[in-house]
Amino acid sequence: MSRLTEILPLLYRALLETTLMVSISIFFAVLIGLPLGILLYMTSNPLLFGMKPLNAFLGALTNVIRSFPFIILIVAIMPLATWLTNSSHGPVFASVALSIASIPLFARLAETSFNGIGKGVIEASIAGGASLFLIITDVLIPEAKRGITQAITLTIISVVAFSATAGVVGGGGIGDLAIRYGYYRYDTVTMVATVVVLIIIVQLIQIIGDFLSHRQEGR
Amino acid sequence: MGIELRGVSKTFELKNRKVEALKQTDLSIKDGEIFGLIGFSGAGKSTLLRVINLLERPTSGSVIVNGVVLDSLTEKELRTRRQKIGMIFQQFNLIESKTVYENIEFVLKASKHDKRKMADRVNELLELVGLTDKMHSWPKNLSGGQKQRVGIARALANEPEVLLCDEATSALDPDTTKNILRLLKKINHDLGITIVLITHEMEVIKEVADRVGVMSDGEIIETNDVYSIFSHPQHNVTRGFVQDIYDFVIPPHIRETDSSQVITIKFLDENAEANYVNQLYRHFDLDISILNGRIEYINGMPLGFLMLHVQGDGGEIGNLKTFITESRGIEEAEIYE
Numbered sequence: 001m002s003r004l005t006e007i008l009p010l011l012y013r014a015l016l017e018t019t020l021m022v023s024i025s026i027f028f029a030v031l032i033g034l035p036l037g038i039l040l041y042m043t044s045n046p047l048l049f050g051m052k053p054l055n056a057f058l059g060a061l062t063n064v065i066r067s068f069p070f071i072i073l074i075v076a077i078m079p080l081a082t083w084l085t086n087s088s089h090g091p092v093f094a095s096v097a098l099s100i101a102s103i104p105l106f107a108r109l110a111e112t113s114f115n116g117i118g119k120g121v122i123e124a125s126i127a128g129g130a131s132l133f134l135i136i137t138d139v140l141i142p143e144a145k146r147g148i149t150q151a152i153t154l155t156i157i158s159v160v161a162f163s164a165t166a167g168v169v170g171g172g173g174i175g176d177l178a179i180r181y182g183y184y185r186y187d188t189v190t191m192v193a194t195v196v197v198l199i200i201i202v203q204l205i206q207i208i209g210d211f212l213s214h215r216q217e218g219r
Numbered sequence: 220m221g222i223e224l225r226g227v228s229k230t231f232e233l234k235n236r237k238v239e240a241l242k243q244t245d246l247s248i249k250d251g252e253i254f255g256l257i258g259f260s261g262a263g264k265s266t267l268l269r270v271i272n273l274l275e276r277p278t279s280g281s282v283i284v285n286g287v288v289l290d291s292l293t294e295k296e297l298r299t300r301r302q303k304i305g306m307i308f309q310q311f312n313l314i315e316s317k318t319v320y321e322n323i324e325f326v327l328k329a330s331k332h333d334k335r336k337m338a339d340r341v342n343e344l345l346e347l348v349g350l351t352d353k354m355h356s357w358p359k360n361l362s363g364g365q366k367q368r369v370g371i372a373r374a375l376a377n378e379p380e381v382l383l384c385d386e387a388t389s390a391l392d393p394d395t396t397k398n399i400l401r402l403l404k405k406i407n408h409d410l411g412i413t414i415v416l417i418t419h420e421m422e423v424i425k426e427v428a429d430r431v432g433v434m435s436d437g438e439i440i441e442t443n444d445v446y447s448i449f450s451h452p453q454h455n456v457t458r459g460f461v462q463d464i465y466d467f468v469i470p471p472h473i474r475e476t477d478s479s480q481v482i483t484i485k486f487l488d489e490n491a492e493a494n495y496v497n498q499l500y501r502h503f504d505l506d507i508s509i510l511n512g513r514i515e516y517i518n519g520m521p522l523g524f525l526m527l528h529v530q531g532d533g534g535e536i537g538n539l540k541t542f543i544t545e546s547r548g549i550e551e552a553e554i555y556e
Contacts, residue, residue, distance in 0.1 A: 118310070118312065120311075120312035121313070121314055121315075123274060123308070124306065124313075124373075125314075125325075126274060127274060127304070127305075127306040127383075128301065128305075128329050128373065128374075129298045129299060129302035129326070129329050129330060129377070130325070130326070130328075130329035131329065134325075134328060134329055138314070138317075139314055139325075142314065142316040142317065143316050145316060
């Protein structure tokens with residue numbers, strides 16, 4: 001029990017680091033991943049912006065990034081991360097790799113939710129003379145809102161999992177705490193505590209995500 | 220004016236073969252008419268309809284709608300033109316995440332309609348299709364007929380010159396179908412909008428169309444006014460469609476011989492109501508019994524069919540046939556199997 005009170009500050013700090021990393025990464029995942037997902041979807045649809053070569057290129061690009069084991073990705077983009085954050089370790093530094101990993105993941109998930117939109121609705125919008133921009137804002141995004149909410153949930157949970165590896169660049173976070181104390185030091189109490197905290201976090205994210213996606217009106 | 224298709228064709232390139240969905244086709248649809256295209260699925264009617272607003276780019280030929288050559292327009296010009304060509308669909312294709320009101324508003328946004336007048340226009344359209352009370356409903360809470368009314372309101376929002384109907388009533392029950400067709404007819408009549416509709420149901424054609432094109436295997440095999448299509452179908456496919464409506468078959472227990480024949484008489488125009496039958500009984504020494512009979516009203520004009528079983532002297536039956544041929548307004552009909 002005393003060990004538990006001892007690690008409480010550590011846990012608190014790790015929780016903050018995780019929150020920071022997840023927030024930064026999900027922000028960029030949506031900021032860049034959503035347009036990328038839209039582009040992937042639109043370039044595959046001849047009625048919208050059908051461009052097979054561009055679609056193939058973007059598809060290959062996302063696949064390449066998604067193929068990297070996360071630890072290798074972190075190491076590979078170190079120079080870029082250093083240049084961007086002007087540092088060589090810490091949660092913000094780790095967020096660069098986390099963002100890069102989560103952008104294609106989110107883009108693909110978003111693309112999948114766009115694919116779920118009926119072809120007929122797109123056809124009707126084109127027949128109505130709507131511009132591509134209007135179709136994005138008024139058809140694609142609202143129609144895929146539920147899928148996008150689920151995609152965000154899934155991406156956040158993946159980032160939480162990825163962030164455990166962020167320890168190698170001093171990213172910190174709960175996963176890192178579990179590895180450093182629990183795994184390397186055989187500190188069972190810390191390990192159990194961190195795993196419990198992780199389970200709670202993931203559950204919470206999923207519950208909130210499900211709640212939000214079911215709340216979408218009109219569906 | 221109206222719609223002109225000149226040498227339009229469409230070939231789809233699949234992985235290892237080409238499919239000619241639409242063979243070289245010329246078609247003129249007059250301003251203000253209701254033109255029906257009928258055909259089985261896969262006949263190419265859906266492709267033809269989509270060529271009119273260039274949802275399908277034709278492989279060859281050109282599309283002229285009210286004097287504007289659509290295939291020569293830029294994307295932006297085409298968008299503006301499409302706002303003047305409304306379209307409704309079998310599956311309605313409403314935006315599920317928008318209310319009835321917002322669905323209609325969407326196309327007004329597309330045409331950059333004056334924001335202050337937007338609400339007025341939406342209300343006007345809802346009134347036209349009789350859905351004012353459903354304004355804030357979600358599509359999922361509407362019946363099929365109501366969804367199609369929203370579809371119609373949306374298609375009419377930007378005051379189109381042409382309305383394309385893609386199997387618009389095929390997903391609806393018979394009563395709702397009649398209501399929707401009545402609404403289309405009203406729109407055509409009151410607003411003078413040219414309507415092109417495709418269907419696989421002859422009932423729909425009978426109910427609303429002025430002229431019909433019959434499609435089979437990627438081409439229009441027959442075009443005529445609706446009455447002529449029903450009274451004198453030329454092509455076998457057309458005959459099949461017409462036959463579906465009458466559904467006359469020679470009863471299997473009747474064996475036709477020289478002295479026992481089944482004769483079907485077709486009554487055209489106003490003669491459908493005349494009393495030729497009386498004359499048949501009076502002038503011919505034959506046993507005549509009625510097997511089947513029906514009068515259809517096509518655009519208000521009657522078209523009658525009467526199937527008779529005639530027994531007696533072979534020569535007298537011949538005389539009867541001659542009488543039918545020589546009388547104005549009636550003729551012997553073939554029963555197409």
